[in-house]
Amino acid sequence: MAGVSNVVVAAAVVVLLALPVAALVWWARRHRGMGSEADRATLRSLHAANRAGRALREGLSQSSAERAVRSLRPLLTAPVVALSDGRTVLGWDGDGESHRAGESHSGDVLAAARASLDDGRARVDRVRCSDPRCRLRAVISVPLVVDGSRIGSLHAVDTAARAPLIKATHEVAVWISGQLELAEVDRRRSGVAEAELRALRAQISPHFIYNALTTIAAFVRTDPDQARELLLEFADFTRYSFRRHGEYTALADELQAIEQYLTLERARFGDRLRVTLRIAPDCLTVMVPYLSLQPVVENAVRHGLEPKSAPGHIVVEALSDGADVLISVEDDGVGEDPDRIQAALDGVAHADSIGLSNVDLRLRATFGERYGLVVETAPGEGTRVLMRVPRFAARAHAGEAPAH
């Protein structure tokens, strides 16, 4: 036993020692063959620009500016580089932010920032310092322009206003403006995606309401009691679908809405409609986009079972599959030409099959491209719609918790 343990300890030590060596070798291999000194300098500049760009793509804020200036200073080779938004200095890299109590250059930079934001041009200001060791004498300021409005300024502070430095600061400021413009585009794009989601959700409810009301209307004269019952079910369902808060809901709640919907449909179908649920209990708490399963079931009823004269059967299943939940809605109805379904998912089909493409779009927009609907069908073979939902998606939990 003791012999074995010594071997194991030795092996562990060898592994622990080997790791840093391997890391060094890997690093050396990556940095070999990088060409002449000029080549390496170019690469260093590009790398610095890349790092600064990544920070700036988040927009101009305290944290992004702090990270950006750290990469910008080697790029400009100035003792101090700062970014300001005209009200405060957001990021500062280099000495001289404050020498001692009451004496700081960030005030000078801020004054220069205000001035350059006001006249909209690059400028050079002289600064004075009572600290004998401080040799900073010039602040070069260039405004940053996004969408035609000046939102901040870049500053380089140096011992003298050298022409190359002024030129470089100007070039870098133009580049930063470009990055900030991209950040603004990103921000707007995510806003558009959210608005699109809301619009899609708004689309789903009227569609169902129209169908439900026509169903109830069919009963008003022949069976008023039944019509009243159905109206009450309908009222419950609309309370669910007009809920103000939250884009997401627990699968359990969605199933309850489907039950109310099916009560309405069963009034018309009678015994022709059978539904089986196979839901693993640990899937009931998964958050799904609100009203995402109901349109799929509705599609199975409307396009699968309704044209069929014989009784139809719908199976709703939910199973865990690793970190995802796999939900399937299967009917033994008339089926459909796969090309037409493809067209419907692509959004080129007629308005009647808006349900599936809507759900598909919302799933993709919420969870990513990998989470689209999968439809398996053929004429006369029934239809199976597969939906994959991740158990944890940070966005899905932001909304409403299960209403229990």
Next chain:
Amino acid sequence: MVHTEVGLIAVVAVCLLTLAIGVFGVRVSRTTSDFYVASRSVGPVVNASAIGGEYLSAASFLGAAGLILSQGADALWYSVGWTAGYLVLLVLVAAPLRRSGAYTLSDFAELRLESRAARKVSSVIVVLIGVLYLLPQFQGAGLTLHTLVGAPGWAGSVLVAAVVLVIVVSGGMRSITVTQAFQYWLKLTALVLPLAVLLVHWRHAGGAGAPQLHVADWVEPMQGRYATYLVYSLMVATFLGTMGLPHVVARFYTNIDGRAARRTTIGVLGLLSVFYLLPTVYGVLGRIYSFRLVRSGHTDAVVLELPSDMLHGFGADLLTGLLGAGAFAAFLSTSSGLAVSVAGVLSQDVLRGRSDRVRDFRLATALVVGATLVLLVASTGVPVARAVELAFAVAASTFCPLLLLGIWWRGLTAPGAISGLVAGGTLSTAAVIAALAGYHAPGIAGPLLAQPAAWTAPVGFAVMVGVSLVTAGRRPPGVMRTMVRLHTPEHLDVDRGSFDPERPTARPAEPTAHRGAQRRPATM
């Protein structure tokens, strides 16, 4: 050695049954008539049984009794700690964790810290804890098969590893809540029935004690040089480690809301309190009848050996067979639950995107099971319960600080959490490797390495708090919203915020361009 047929049949039957349930799945099937029932979540009792079924592993089934047999009163703390861990979970973690919506500990890290890096680090530690926890399961299986049929030690480990691989890779373990709930009652029955027979036999034999019961070392707590430290360290590890076990956290997801999560935890406390009475009695009976195991050092086998030491003939074989079946049920349920949780995390965060999802998951399972087998070969027969406790020590030094600080302190930052996870994880893992390798350090370092939790957990906390205070500027922007979400009961209508790590630019609180009052006429 008992007659091998009964034991073999029992083990094979349990393996086949588990395989069948795993591969074909038990689905809850309902028709339209009880639609309403089908759209309800499972209740706290079923959920609590499921947690109990998955949680009670080889360490509880075999190891706890074995340690009581060899160490006596001090070993009671294992059972107490494994139960009391849920008390800490109940009071401080259960409801907020459920409200977070996290399915894995990595999910929680990502949600609370809004950092991909924190997610990655957590995933690595989840895999580490998972492998450490699987290790004693496989080891216990080897021991059980050896005791039952005299098979070589590796046979049982490989059998359990193979069954787990088949279940998980075949895409099984789908409706595991109900299956795992059944496992708890199976394990309880498999321990209670033989114990009842053995106790009746003991009464009939005169109910006598034995001289080895009255050894001061065994019967009195805190005997020995560093006993006080060792016991307190064990308490820290088990009390605080429970919340960091990947398969336990995944089970909490099944609760419908925070309240249900708390109720489930209370249920688990009750079920575990009942269960952990049994190993103690087995240990004491073993002290009377199976004292030879203490001399030979195979105390983990006491639960399995006791029937044949007390009784003779077919009855003893039958009881041993039942205990063996229960033990295998314990290995299989815990191992497959763990393998699913850990492989899920590994495939999602570490292997992500290499190939398609299913292949990633299978590869991850094979990696986890394979790594455990390799570690099993390399380790030197640490008692089963000790090995599990080492996994608890790592959990207590990493995820306990992350969860407690993440839930109750808004100052926790991503750099702080990551450095705490790395510091606590590295230190405790180093100690665990030393323990598994059978390395006994001289002097005070010995107990410090043997039970590291009492110092590695505080180090984890201290590093997290310290680095978070230093990097106070890097608090996650959405921390207040996250806190509202974690601590507000679900039925209250409040803004629970929105957070998306994929799109860090979508932060309305930080406008990229100033509009309105700041707007200046464009003159350039």
